[in-house]
Amino acid sequence: MKDEQGKKLSDEEVVHNIVSLVIAGYESTTIAIMWAVYHLAKSPVVLAKLREENVAMSKSKGGSTLTGLMITHDDIPKMKYTAKVVEETIRMANIAPMVHRVANKDVEYRGYTIPKGWAVLVWLRSVHTDPNYYLDPLSFNPDRWDEAAKPGTYQVFGGGPRICAGNMLARLQVTVILHHLCVGYEWELINPDAQINYLPHPRPVDGAAMTFRKLST
Numbered sequence: 001m002k003d004e005q006g007k008k009l010s011d012e013e014v015v016h017n018i019v020s021l022v023i024a025g026y027e028s029t030t031i032a033i034m035w036a037v038y039h040l041a042k043s044p045v046v047l048a049k050l051r052e053e054n055v056a057m058s059k060s061k062g063g064s065t066l067t068g069l070m071i072t073h074d075d076i077p078k079m080k081y082t083a084k085v086v087e088e089t090i091r092m093a094n095i096a097p098m099v100h101r102v103a104n105k106d107v108e109y110r111g112y113t114i115p116k117g118w119a120v121l122v123w124l125r126s127v128h129t130d131p132n133y134y135l136d137p138l139s140f141n142p143d144r145w146d147e148a149a150k151p152g153t154y155q156v157f158g159g160g161p162r163i164c165a166g167n168m169l170a171r172l173q174v175t176v177i178l179h180h181l182c183v184g185y186e187w188e189l190i191n192p193d194a195q196i197n198y199l200p201h202p203r204p205v206d207g208a209a210m211t212f213r214k215l216s217t
């Protein structure tokens with residue numbers, strides 16, 4: 001397939017793109033879903049509100065209180081509380097704890113000079129857990145998203161021209177699975193106090209082992 005200027009990708013470039021999409025798109029979203037379910041297990045009030053919105057959505061489409069129907073593109077903007085849960089999950093998860101950049105000119109920053117050509121590692125996790133930007137930053141509080149984050153302080157998907165190509169897809173995937181889980185299931189962490197490992201991606205050492213039960217009433 002060619003673009004409008006007649007250029008096309010080589011077979012090698014096509015393979016690179018496929019591999020990067022699988023790597024960038026698969027594990028990141030799985031970890032986001034794990035953290036959503038983890039935080040909801042520890043936040044019954046948030047889970048109750050999430051369930052309320054999603055059950056109402058299901059019923060409004062002719063579904064039941066126990067089986068989430070397929071949500072569509074038109075449903076997403078109506079799921080306002082769910083969107084806040086998704087955003088808060090991704091903020092706290094810090095799935096990509098850092099991004100890499102190269103200074104393309106000398107940069108003065110807080111009394112330091114970063115010389116042109118130097119590699120810079122931008123530690124995103126420290127931005128998302130900074131109490132100057134997020135009140136009580138380590139608490140899972142979807143309602144903090146009633147107000148937008150201060151400019152530059154929310155970079156979970158990186159930023160600029162290389163911002164994550166899948167950021168909207170990732171949000172959508174977490175939204176869809178949360179809809180079906182919270183309408184039809186309840187769950188519990190087996191080791192709620194399991195230690196968290198932070199690299200390469202943050203996750204509890206037991207992989208967030210949980211028990212699930214299908215709701216029946």
Ligand code: HEM
Pocket residue numbers: 020021024025026028029032090095096098099100155156157158159160161162163164165166167169170
């Ligand atoms: C919650 C899930 C995800 C998180 C937290 C995440 C985070 C990130 C971050 C921080 C970057 C680097 C951006 C930068 O350097 O400024 C990135 C790049 C990228 N992501 Fe994601 N990502 C997620 C899901 C996905 C999904 C679902 C896909 C595709 C199916 C995807 C595809 C990509 C690609 C292709 C890049 C490279 C973009 C470029 O260099 O131009 N990501 N992601």
